[in-house]
Amino acid sequence: MDQTQESPENTEATLELPALTAADRCDICGAQAFIRVVLATGDLVFCGHHGTANKEKLKPIAITWQDETDKLSA
Template sequence: MTAAERCDRCGAQAYVRAVLTSGGQLLFCAHHARAVEETLRPQTTQWQDETERLHEDNRTVVR
C-alpha cells in the first residue's frame, strides 16, 4: 500500500485493505481497521494488513 491510499472513514493513511466478497474494497487506518475487523473480516476474501509498517524505524541519518 502507498502513502496516497487513505482510510475510507477518516482520511488518514491506510494500512489495511479489505477486499469484499461482494466486490469492491475498503481501506482503513490502523485504528478503524481494529474497530471493524471482527464484524467485517468474515465478509472479505482478503484482509491485507500492513500495520507493522507503523513500527518501522524511519529515522533519517544526518551526516
C-alpha cells in the first residue's frame, strides 16, 4: 500500500500518520476519506473528490498532505 505524504517546503519534518481506514469519513459529505490534511489547528479528512476540490486552497497552509487515493484503483 503506497501512501503519499507531502510536506510544504518550509516544514522540516514529515509527520508519520496512520493509514486512513473505512471508519475515516469525509468532513464534507461523509464518504470514505482518502485524503488527510494536517493543519496547525487540527486535521481534516476528505474523499478524493473533495480533497481534490480543496487542494489549491489548503495545500499552502497544510503541515502535511496525506493522499491515499491510490487505494481507489486497487
